[in-house]
Amino acid sequence: MILKTENLSHRYSSTWAIRDINIEIAEHGIIGLLGSNGAGKSTTMNIICGTLNPTEGNVYINGINKRKDPEAAKREIGFLPQNPPLYTDLTIDEYLVYTAELRLIDKRKVRAAVEEVKDKCGLSHFSSRLIKNLSGGYRQRVGIAQSIIHKPKLVVMDEPTNGLDPNQLIEARKLIREIAQEHTVLLSSHILSEINILCREIIMIESGRIVFSDTMDAFNNYTQAHSILMKFDNPPAKEMLQQIKGVTGVEFLNSQQVRIHFDGDQEMNDRLISASVENGWKLREIGYDKGMLDDIFKQLSTQTA
Numbered sequence: 001m002i003l004k005t006e007n008l009s010h011r012y013s014s015t016w017a018i019r020d021i022n023i024e025i026a027e028h029g030i031i032g033l034l035g036s037n038g039a040g041k042s043t044t045m046n047i048i049c050g051t052l053n054p055t056e057g058n059v060y061i062n063g064i065n066k067r068k069d070p071e072a073a074k075r076e077i078g079f080l081p082q083n084p085p086l087y088t089d090l091t092i093d094e095y096l097v098y099t100a101e102l103r104l105i106d107k108r109k110v111r112a113a114v115e116e117v118k119d120k121c122g123l124s125h126f127s128s129r130l131i132k133n134l135s136g137g138y139r140q141r142v143g144i145a146q147s148i149i150h151k152p153k154l155v156v157m158d159e160p161t162n163g164l165d166p167n168q169l170i171e172a173r174k175l176i177r178e179i180a181q182e183h184t185v186l187l188s189s190h191i192l193s194e195i196n197i198l199c200r201e202i203i204m205i206e207s208g209r210i211v212f213s214d215t216m217d218a219f220n221n222y223t224q225a226h227s228i229l230m231k232f233d234n235p236p237a238k239e240m241l242q243q244i245k246g247v248t249g250v251e252f253l254n255s256q257q258v259r260i261h262f263d264g265d266q267e268m269n270d271r272l273i274s275a276s277v278e279n280g281w282k283l284r285e286i287g288y289d290k291g292m293l294d295d296i297f298k299q300l301s302t303q304t305a
């Protein structure tokens with residue numbers, strides 16, 4: 001087991017920030033921790049990485065209990081916090097040598113480790129550039145480089161793609177995928193599509209509790225649309241729509257726009273389009289009505305309540 005957390009709970013003052021967080025990661029890949037702002041993602045990650053002690057519970061990294069043998073456990077963890085601890089007056093080389101030493105890499109192997117990680121993260125051309133003169137995307141790469149320099153089994157990244165522009169985003173995702181070839185990556189985001197694009201598994205956290213934990217495919221099945229929004233220039237009577245196979249409900253939002261509830265049948269869309277054409281309803285718009293993230297959060301939260 002690469003990571004196991006047992007009933008992790010944390011209280012900052014009187015209120016609990018997280019309660020009974022149980023995570024098990026047995027396999028390689030990218031695992032996403034999804035939650036809205038304040039859900040408890042950073043608290044969970046800080047505890048896993050040992051920068052915060054939990055009020056209750058245990059963390060095992062590669063089978064090592066972090067409370068009992070923190071040094072050995074931390075050898076197997078790399079951490080990219082939300083605000084990476086970059087020393088901006090150092091050059092990339094100076095900074096990475098420093099982090100390699102912090103990670104207790106054998107002195108004779110520091111140089112090779114720095115070169116290897118620069119190569120992996122596309123930083124070799126900027127070795128002697130001061131960190132303060134780097135763009136946001138390159139600073140992020142330096143942050144990622146320090147998190148893998150000691151070749152940990154588990155790399156934890158707190159909102160690694162937050163605040164990047166579209167090009168930087170593509171580059172960062174590519175780098176994270178490459179890193180996940182050799183390490184297990186646990187990353188957080190408050191953006192569902194980001195987790196969807198990158199992750200094999202999703203752990204959803206809301207108000208400090210896990211509300212969903214499964215593969216990304218299972219999540220997508222669960223949140224699959226069961227309603228379709230349609231707009232007609234020549235709308236039919238409600239009864240006509242109700243007679244179409246698979247339709248379970250019809251809701252007129254105004255005189256032209258209608259929400260069709262259906263049983264999840266993949267061909268519902270096609271069937272509705274055919275009916276519109278055959279009957280001259282003059283279909284103007286059609287699209288799945290996927291619940292917004294907030295709705296999904298609510299749906300999942302109430303399920304476990």
Ligand SMILES: Nc1ncnc2c1ncn2[C@@H]1O[C@H](COP(=O)(O)OP(=O)(O)OP(=O)(O)O)[C@@H](O)[C@H]1O
Nearest residue numbers: 012013017035036037038039040041042043044190
């Ligand atoms: N140092 C602190 N002292 C007191 N309360 C805190 C502290 N850090 C976080 N909290 C509270 O704990 C809860 C969880 O916060 P946390 O930062 O873990 O959430 P998050 O999901 O990472 O959100 P964000 O994406 O906004 O960072 C929030 O209610 C937050 O206000």
